Amino acid sequence: MLLYNSQTRKKEEFIPISPGKLKLYACGPTVYNYFHIGNARAFLFFDVVRRFFQYRGYEVTYVQNITDIDDKIIAQAQEEEVSYKTVADKYARAFLEDTAALGITAPDVQPRATDVVPEITAYIEKLVQHGYAYEAGGDVYFDTTSLPSYGSLSGKKTEEQLVGARVAENPYKRNPTDFTLWKHSKPGEPVWPSPWGEGRPGWHTECVVMSQMYLGETFDIHGGGSDLIFPHHENELAQATALSGKPLANYWMHNGFLNIEGEKMSKSLKNFFTARDILKDYDAETIRFFFLSKHYRSPIDFNRELIDESRKALGNFYAALGVVDFLENRDAKPDLEPGNAEILRALEADFITAMEDDFNTARAIAVLFELSHKAKLDSNSSQLRLGAAQLMVRLGSVLGFFSDLDERLGSRMPDLSKSLIELIISYRAEARANKDWAASDKFRNDLARLGIELKDTPEGCSWTIKEQK
RNA sequence: GGCGACAUAGCCAAGUGGUAAGGCAGAGGUCUGCAAAAUCUCCAUCCCCGGUUCAAAUCCGGGUGUCGCCUCCA
Secondary structure, eight states: OEEEETTTTEEEEOOOSSTTEEEEEEOOOBSSSOOBHHHHHHHHHHHHHHHHHHHTTOEEEEEEOBBOOOHHHHHHHHHHTSOHHHHHHHHHHHHHHHHHHTTOOOOSBOOBGGGGHHHHHHHHHHHHHTTSEEEETTEEEEOGGGOTTTTTTTTOOHHHHHHHOOSOOOTTOSSTTOEEEEEEOOTTSOOBOOTTOSEEEOHHHHHHHHHHHHHOSSEEEEEEEGGGIIIIIHHHHHHHHHHHSSOSEEEEEEEOOEEETTEEOOTTTTOOOBHHHHHHHSOHHHHHHHHHTSOTTSOEEEOHHHHHHHHHHHHHHHHHHHHTTHHHHTTOOOOOOHHHHHHHHHHHHHHHHHHHBTOOHHHHHHHHHHHHHHHHOTTSOHHHHHHHHHHHHHHHHHTTOOTTHHHHHTTTSOHHHHHHHHHHHHHHHHHHHTTOHHHHHHHHHHHHHTTEEEEEETTEEEEEEOOOO
16 A cells, blocks of 8 residues: 655555554544535545545544634634634534535544643643743744754745745744744633633644544544645644654645636635535535546646536446346346456456555546446346446445445335336337337437436336436 | 646546556447437547657656645645
8 A cells, every 4th residue: 555645755655553453634624614625625535545444454543623713713703793603513513514415424533622622721731841832922832943853744944934924923923933822812702711821722733632632642644635734734743743752643645736717716716616515516426526536636627517527427337337237136146257257356456456556546436437338348248247337336435436326226216106107118118119209209208307217228128317416 | 935746639537667547528330210328449659858778658857838835724
């Protein structure tokens, strides 16, 4: 298993801390608004990381924080003219709803910053005691010059930061790169007690505390979007290194950004899409396919034409399932000739190889297409076709596809409805036998209007429910 | 100013030394009452210029172009 480690900027062989176990932490949302489609990419990707390790037999512990203390939440509360807590609760709930709608399995632990404030203040106290942090003007800052290794994750040296000069002047900071651990409160802001007076913790400390609480001093993978490398992850690492002298995570993984029509997504350009909005137009698996069809570290351009393409491509998988009557045969054990069994084994190996090469999901999807092709090919034995379809579903599930075959393939439809459809099809067959094409086409068109698509095959007429969206 | 990424067919996208996966779109054939589906066939020499090598999309150097981070941000 090769992973690209952002810290070393190389692909490295993955060696778990405990054999057969994966401890994974990925940064979750700050709940000040509905999360956008770019966030969705990160959440989806780490969902796939988790799924793949599980498929490979790992016992995975996946922790994702919910940041519910933050300046942006305070600002949003003022804008909506409601309480701070109302905003945090509202968007935390929306986050859970929308990730579930995207087919993302909930992490094993989803701690909230507000639940761990005492632990955070204790952590900051230790940093102060050991000389890595100092109080100034009611705030507490981390002294970046106290840690020689500061900058090792992002490759930034503290001296160079002075040149950039984009950091706002703060008279209390000893060094421009020092970052806030604790902020004193202004009137009307939510507060928690601390040795430095009432205030609230900074973002960087929340994450390091929550990750170590549930995963230990050092865990396997820490992930998030590439913009988090600096300063967020750099600062988490600095705090952890200061206190433990050990790495926070052995591997740092960061997904690439998403552009909208070739431009950076931003509210001012009005090209800002929430996942919630996109889910109104596209189903979750189409969005998932769209993201996974490109490597996770590459930037990706989001536009409707490309997602329409993804939808069509994904439809091929379902077409293959329809061809082999998958629902009726999903549990059947195909009786494969040795040669055919070997073909399927080789394809599964290809899939694993692709995924073990730093999560090459694009190549993994190509394997699914090969399986789909095998399932559809008339000249293949019915046993091979079924076996290919079953493998396609099994491997596709690792990527998060095929989550609701019953719904998608229509077997949840009440038997009465099914019987009615079959009845209409039998009338149409009668009309066709009498070469009454007008009647035949009317039956087909009327059913099509209801979203039921008929296909005449050599074995008779089959029907599928067309995707609604 | 510092750091980094990317450049493959009309579009999307794999591919880090041995002569270009896959998807979408397109063209033609088969099948079909028609449609759809299915199936068969076709469709690139990898931004430019040098270099290394028996051999490079793949390594090195130099260009050009696009993008990101350095400030809250997935």
